[in-house]
Amino acid sequence: MRAALYLAAVATALLPATAVAKIVHIEIKDLVFDPATATAAIGDTIEWSNGDFVAHTATAKAAGMDVMIPPNKTASFVVEHAGTIDYFCRFHPNMKGRLTVEAQ
Ligand SMILES: [Cu+2]
Numbered sequence: 001m002r003a004a005l006y007l008a009a010v011a012t013a014l015l016p017a018t019a020v021a022k023i024v025h026i027e028i029k030d031l032v033f034d035p036a037t038a039t040a041a042i043g044d045t046i047e048w049s050n051g052d053f054v055a056h057t058a059t060a061k062a063a064g065m066d067v068m069i070p071p072n073k074t075a076s077f078v079v080e081h082a083g084t085i086d087y088f089c090r091f092h093p094n095m096k097g098r099l100t101v102e103a104q
Contacts, residue, residue, distance in 0.1 A: 023047050023076075026097065028056055028069065031089075033097035040079050041102050047076040056089045058097065066090075 021043040027034045029051040040046060050056055050069040058067040058077065065085060069075040079085070082103040089095035 021045065021078075024099075025049065028052060028095075031056075031092050031095050033058075033095060036096065037098045037100070039100045039102065041104055042080060042082055043078065044101075045076050045078050046099060047074055049074045054091070056091060056095065058087050059090050061086045061088065 022041075023045045024038050024040045024047065026038060026046065026048045028048055031052065033048075038046070046058075048056075048058055048067065048069045050071055050073055053071050055071055056069045058065065058069065058075075060066070062085075064081075065077055065087060067075050067077045079099065079101045082101050085099040085101065087097050087099065
């Protein structure tokens with residue numbers, strides 16, 4: 001029991017507070033990403049919820065991200081690099097979004 005408590009304490013101490021990844025939610029409704037611009041940190045999960053009856057994608061203008069989001073489903077992507085990701089929907093190119101990924 002004592003050993004278990006010790007290990008738990010060590011594990012907690014080894015995790016920097018900033019390492020707690022979060023989920024950034026983006027809704028899709030009526031062919032719009034909402035919010036259109038979002039900020040995340042490296043390691044965070046971006047989660048798109050598609051409220052439309054048609055499929056969408058979150059596709060980076062540059063390479064590195066191409067997420068299919070079926071109708072009435074949720075899809076996610078873990079951001080692993082700092083920088084700006086401009087993305088759009090391959091099926092509806094007027095749908096645009098931007099992710100700003102901060103180093104920490
Ligand atoms: Cu679309």
